[in-house]
Amino acid sequence: MVLDIGVVGAGIRGRMFAQALGQLPDVRVVGVADPTPAGAELAAELGAAAHAGHEDLLAAHDLAGVVVATPDFAHRDAAVAVARAGIGLLVEKPLATDVKQAREIEAAVEGGGGPAMVAFENRWNPRFVTVRRQITDGAVGDVLFQCAHLNDTRFVPERMLSWAARTTPAWFLMPHTVDLALWLSGRTPSSVYATGLRRELARDGIDTYDGVHALVTFDDGTTLALQSHWVLPESYPSVFDFRYELVGSRAAVRVDGSDEGVHFAGPSLQWLHHSTVERDGRLVGVAAEIARDFAGLLRGEPVTAPTLAEGVAVTAVVAAVHESVTSGQVVRL
Amino acid sequence: MVLDIGVVGAGIRGRMFAQALGQLPDVRVVGVADPTPAGAELAAELGAAAHAGHEDLLAAHDLAGVVVATPDFAHRDAAVAVARAGIGLLVEKPLATDVKQAREIEAAVEGGGGPAMVAFENRWNPRFVTVRRQITDGAVGDVLFQCAHLNDTRFVPERMLSWAARTTPAWFLMPHTVDLALWLSGRTPSSVYATGLRRELARDGIDTYDGVHALVTFDDGTTLALQSHWVLPESYPSVFDFRYELVGSRAAVRVDGSDEGVHFAGPSLQWLHHSTVERDGRLVGVAAEIARDFAGLLRGEPVTAPTLAEGVAVTAVVAAVHESVTSGQVVRL
Amino acid sequence: MVLDIGVVGAGIRGRMFAQALGQLPDVRVVGVADPTPAGAELAAELGAAAHAGHEDLLAAHDLAGVVVATPDFAHRDAAVAVARAGIGLLVEKPLATDVKQAREIEAAVEGGGGPAMVAFENRWNPRFVTVRRQITDGAVGDVLFQCAHLNDTRFVPERMLSWAARTTPAWFLMPHTVDLALWLSGRTPSSVYATGLRRELARDGIDTYDGVHALVTFDDGTTLALQSHWVLPESYPSVFDFRYELVGSRAAVRVDGSDEGVHFAGPSLQWLHHSTVERDGRLVGVAAEIARDFAGLLRGEPVTAPTLAEGVAVTAVVAAVHESVTSGQVVRL
Amino acid sequence: MVLDIGVVGAGIRGRMFAQALGQLPDVRVVGVADPTPAGAELAAELGAAAHAGHEDLLAAHDLAGVVVATPDFAHRDAAVAVARAGIGLLVEKPLATDVKQAREIEAAVEGGGGPAMVAFENRWNPRFVTVRRQITDGAVGDVLFQCAHLNDTRFVPERMLSWAARTTPAWFLMPHTVDLALWLSGRTPSSVYATGLRRELARDGIDTYDGVHALVTFDDGTTLALQSHWVLPESYPSVFDFRYELVGSRAAVRVDGSDEGVHFAGPSLQWLHHSTVERDGRLVGVAAEIARDFAGLLRGEPVTAPTLAEGVAVTAVVAAVHESVTSGQVVRL
Structure with missing residues (x-):
């Protein structure tokens, strides 16, 4: 077919x-x-x-x-x-x-x-597949604290996106980290407090937040700290800065997704990414796996992929982040 | 004399x-x-x-x-x-x-x-002396976002301190990071929101928080994210995990104070610390410099050291962290 | 078919x-x-x-x-x-x-x-696919110096391999790094000098080298430094230690293949590997790609894979390493 | 006095x-x-x-x-x-x-x-003081393999030194690493094999080696691998690249002296150094300690400092490196 x-x-x-x-x-x-x-x-x-x-x-x-x-x-x-x-x-x-x-x-x-x-792509990222396996195997124990930083350099709002002023770093970046935290911990968020700064980019004519900090509390009392800004200097060796940390009752895990282990000192220093690469003219890696699973889904094969309900849950958390930034209050979910 | x-x-x-x-x-x-x-x-x-x-x-x-x-x-x-x-x-x-x-x-x-x-010792730590110099020289620009993690392994509350149940990881650890953030940014804190988890250590008979997350907002609208827990596994290669990050309008800075560049794989992996070392039977480094400056202060020499007013300001922030954890509300300073 | x-x-x-x-x-x-x-x-x-x-x-x-x-x-x-x-x-x-x-x-x-x-698997490793692309694109310039460390912990000769005494760390490990260096630089080796230590494992009844250092000189006068031993303590967070470095006339590249960015502090500290992972019961990553290309080769599809001639060239270099260790002399190829 | x-x-x-x-x-x-x-x-x-x-x-x-x-x-x-x-x-x-x-x-x-x-300054560097302490305490066991990389960016031969063409990267850099290896291991070198490349800088009118690789064998059969070149791109975040590794029978040690834990992403990415810093107008750190010990030596105090005999031994090794590069032969010491 x-x-x-x-x-x-x-x-x-x-x-x-x-x-x-x-x-x-x-x-x-x-x-x-x-x-x-x-x-x-x-x-x-x-x-x-x-x-x-x-x-x-x-x-x-x-x-x-x-x-x-x-x-x-x-x-x-x-x-x-x-x-x-x-x-x-x-x-x-x-x-x-x-x-x-x-x-x-x-x-x-x-x-x-x-x-x-x-397409929450971290679900297919081998780093997080590996972490998830440790959690489901019980090696991490109960998740106690999570922290996720996902930031971009100024290149993204200033030159990559034509529509940066119509979104925020929280909408553009936090869906990745919120989905990751919900998926890995399996917890339900109960409240959000967040702060945002609107200064540097607005001064330069891009009317959006420079960045947002948030604390998400789950129903079991554990907390997730989030940071997403997009004002890193362009000298940062990766266009994004992506770090996830988890402290469990039996183990602590740290994942760095921005430094993938290939340091290239050419005209500037770059951390070359390779979660999706081209080999023999064909894409290999995360993008290829997502495509493969979408095709499998269309054919009715059993495929593990992020559901619409999960998509709604992530949107609800990020919407609460914006509401808290605006109100200065803790938002209950 | x-x-x-x-x-x-x-x-x-x-x-x-x-x-x-x-x-x-x-x-x-x-x-x-x-x-x-x-x-x-x-x-x-x-x-x-x-x-x-x-x-x-x-x-x-x-x-x-x-x-x-x-x-x-x-x-x-x-x-x-x-x-x-x-x-x-x-x-x-x-x-x-x-x-x-x-x-x-x-x-x-x-x-x-x-x-x-x-004795806020980071003021003498060469890493932060160097960062402070960049800030006072204008190379960092305005401080926009700060983030400071200072965590300990379970060794500290379980075996090092006899009085862990009479304090909290926030009192034991955050004074370091709060002082650092106030000193480096020169900003005045205006509000605090924090969450705390009291579960693992309490179960083990040490009735204190496992850890605390906090967001401190300054009078100029910028934010500091804090994390201090003391439930890292003892397999972590350092007894403490200390990272400080700052995003400024002209530069971003990251400091790692727990991995000091000496990795020792013996019976377990350790990151050997050396901010204070013994050489020829004499202490060299941070502790020696603090001692030198205290003696200078006693002799009336001009010495740059953390003042009592700074000590009070730090205590006020950490007290607000505890108040927020208890009340679940944003605390104004 | x-x-x-x-x-x-x-x-x-x-x-x-x-x-x-x-x-x-x-x-x-x-x-x-x-x-x-x-x-x-x-x-x-x-x-x-x-x-x-x-x-x-x-x-x-x-x-x-x-x-x-x-x-x-x-x-x-x-x-x-x-x-x-x-x-x-x-x-x-x-x-x-x-x-x-x-x-x-x-x-x-x-x-x-x-x-x-x-099956020189690094040819499929996304890290090296990315580096190779930089080289073929001209971004690295001429290759001047290469250095490749591939070491194992004592687990490998002492407990993983039943036949450690019938091989050497040079035969077990250097084919990976020699192939990588020949492939990435495109140079022809002209001489080899190497040293080997036979002490710790031999004392423990496994009669082979603890490790080998080698310098390979290419026909254009550039040099590759190799290190392969298998006496790392088992506290090292990865069973192998794999680093490759290249200095070119236009860029310098460093690749770390042992720390893949997932740090897991459980009973001991481990760097979790994920170049091949299982997802939904299926292998994804390097092993899956090698298998795919072998099937393609069998079907007559155009596939880029390491040839037998390349296999012979690698064996010739590693054989010269052993000859130099034994003779103490420089071996011409 | x-x-x-x-x-x-x-x-x-x-x-x-x-x-x-x-x-x-x-x-x-x-x-x-x-x-x-x-x-x-x-x-x-x-x-x-x-x-x-x-x-x-x-x-x-x-x-x-x-x-x-x-x-x-x-x-x-x-x-x-x-x-x-x-x-x-x-x-x-x-x-x-x-x-x-x-x-x-x-x-x-x-x-x-x-x-x-x-003034072999690494003797005062707290990193190596700490490593030396582990060795003398017996925690490392017998030293089996050593590897030391000390490289510079092109800034050093091209713009910092007016006299680069009158020296070599081996004379400029290897004394640091050779002294370190002799001091830490306590071994006597018995032979040297080395290769050198003279191409890029010579083309640009600076008639010296781009870099040198060497293998030093000690009287107990253990080996030290050395690399010193000065053609790193200026985008490298430190003007020098300094790494030392040691594998012992009981522990393995790695020291990074170029990334001192302060990452500064300003106009370019820099790893800010701080082994000697200025605080309150006064130098603190390695340089201050060397000065202190020289004054102590002049006053007849007991001071542990590198001796002239050690200086001669280091010069002998580096001279042998040059002789081997020129002759293409193994040089006995």
Whole structure:
């Protein structure tokens, strides 16, 4: 059975998923929906049709699955349309930047009856697969404290994203770390306190937070500390700074995802990333595994992937972070 | 001029200061006040007199200075007595574990007119001296975000401290990191939110927190994230885990004080510490420099050392951390 | 087309390749040759036939390919038999521990006409794929200096390998690093000088070198420094210590393959490895990619894999290392 | 007793020693010999007399001690004159870049009868003081393998040293690592094999080696691997790259001296060094301790400092490194 796939959003992530899906046996990317020149370009590369929006994409093809990789705040319309049609859905994280929209997508998936997953990519990252195994094997004991830093250099809000002022570092970065913490600890968040600073980027004309600190308390009294800012100097050797720590009753774990062990001192110092690499013209690694599992999901195979309910839970925590920053109060979930 | 010095408290820190002071030219440690066998032992080693308490110590000698290195919660009586007598005072951190007591000591120093300092040792740590220089030189710009982790392995509450249940990891550890953050950033804290977990150690019969997370907001809207727990497994290669991070508008700085670059894989893996070492039978490094500056202070030389007012400010923040943990509310300072 | 595969040698590596091959679509592991109980056990797990040796295996099945994963010094007989029969061959590194035997295998492959590859696994390691890309892109410039450390803890010679006394740390470890250096630099070695220490393990009844240091000079005058010993204390957080460094005219590169960024402080400190992990019951990562490429090779697809000629070249360098250790002289290649 | 000190050579090291000596109680730097403007400048800063050469310096003052900190290859004349006069001598490493000259200095010291020491600064570095303590305590067991990398960025030969073409990276850097290895292991070297590359810097008009690899074998059959080059890109976060490793029969030790735990991401990434820092206008750390011990030596106090015989031994090894590079042969010592 050949699976025909459509992609909505031809940015960095849409392109990556399209390439990873297209290299699978019996999978074809047949249409790309993106009104910008990047959309036509990606479609041409893939030998797929270019469409202005998801409506045209859905009308033009009989699709098995659709990847929604639009900007953070623009997932809802495409995702709901795909889901209602019963077509398989892969939504880039965060599911939505608003709890109401996240629930609409969830409801559409339930109504449409098709399979769906959220691309929280750390679930496929071998580092965290390994940590998760230790936890499920009991080697960590009870999770007592978690701490997750996910920061970006100024390159991201200033030059990579055209839409930085329409999101925040919390929406752009914390879905990764909140999902990771919920998945690894298995706990339910009960309250959030957070602070945010809006100064440097706003001065430079990008009206968003420089960064946010948050403390999430779980129902068992344990706490997760979060930091996400995007004002690291560009001299930092990685475009992102990603560290996760966990203290359990039987073991403590630290994961560094930004320094992947390849230090390259060229014109500047860089930590070369390699969680997804190209080998013999083919993507290997995290992106390839996500694509493989999405295809498996579309074929009805048993696949472990982040659910829409998990996507809603993450959105709820990050929404509470924003509410706390604004109110200065502890927000109960 | 020979300086006669007394030491109150013959634990790890009292012993270290005594040794470092005793090796200075024209400085003598003449008396040790500690009712335990450790007191008599240290006195014998130093050729000093042993006393049961600070009252006897002060009565028996004409002292230029006294080191107060009793347990965290037991500084007040000795410090006030020394200060009122106009004798120079070196108080181990924290100044006190109660704002009222901290202010009593501060008032006694003002009344007595003698010199005084708090042994926030990071002020002498070459790592932080170097960071501070970058800040005062303007290379860091405005401080935007700070994060400080200072944790201990279970060895500390379970086997090193006999009085762990009478303090908390916040009182034992955060004075270091709070002082560091206030000193480096030069900011005034305005509010505190904190969470604490009381589970593992309490189950084992040591009735105190396992650890505390806190967010301190400063008057300029910037934030400091703090973590201090003491439940790291003993397999951690250092008895403490100490990391400080700062993001400024012009530079980001990270300091690791637990991995000092000497990895020793013997029966277990250890990161050997060397901020104070013994060479040719003499202490060299941080402890020696603190001792040198205390002697300088006693001689009226210009010395840059942490003041009693700074000690009070640190105690106020850590007290607010405890208040927030208890109330679940944001505490205004 | 379904590929029937045989495996010779049911140790750690044979098992890993068998599992990775068996999970591929249209690939079956049909026979395992190993006279020990491990052979029967692996065969049973895979639903394959158990055989005492490669002769029986070859006689019993019509095989598309065979994995030879016997101990280092025991590759020749099976590899030659497989190759002569024109069956596809995957040989675990080193190709052989003797240049003559390596050339016999190479000749058998040429004679038999089947495809063949050597499992120098670093060729598939994303770290080195990334470094290689920088080199072929010209970002590194000319390679000037290389240094490769690959060491093991005493666990390997003392408890993991039953046949440690029949090999050396140079034969067991240096094929990895020599292949890596030849592949990345593209240079031809011209001379070798090496030293070896035979003391600690010999005292403990394992009559082999504790370790070997070597300097390999290439035809362009550049040098590679090698270190391989297997007497690291077991407290080292990884069973192997693997570091590769390269200084080029335009960039310097450092790769750490032993600390993969997951620090686990449980009963002891461990750096958890994850270059191959199990996810949803399936191997993902390096082993899966090698298996995939071996299947591709058997199907005649264009695959980039280490050749027999490269296997011979590596064996020649490591043989020269041993010759230099014994003679105390520089050995010309 | 006030000690009058002279300094020969007003470069980076001469200046550092002068400052560190001048801040000691009862020590005065009274004369600086250096024909360049740097000499007059340093003398003026210190309130000392400026001299064209060591002859004038010695004639003009009644000196207790002299620091010889001329370029590597220019120690002999000044050191011999100082030593013959029975004046205390502190020679910067290496003692000389020629065994004959090293022995002349040693003989002059013996003849003159004054105290002397070589400034192998790692002997005072707290990292190595700590490692040495483990060795002397027996925690390391027998030393089996050593490896020492000391490299510089191109800044050093291209812009820092005016005399790079008159020395080599082996003479400039290996004295540090050879001394360290001899001191820590207590072994006597018996043979040396080394390779050198002369390409990149020579092309750029600086006619010296880019770098040198060496293997030193000791009388007990153990080996030391050395690497010293000075062609690291300037993007490397430290001007030097300094790593020392030791594998013993009971423990393995790794020391990193280039990353001292303070990471500063400003215009570029830098690892800020702090083995010697300025605090309250005073040098603290390694340089201060060397100065203190030189003053102690001049006063006849018991001081543990590197001897002239050790300086000769180090020069002999580094001379053999050069001989081996030139001859391509193993050199017996």
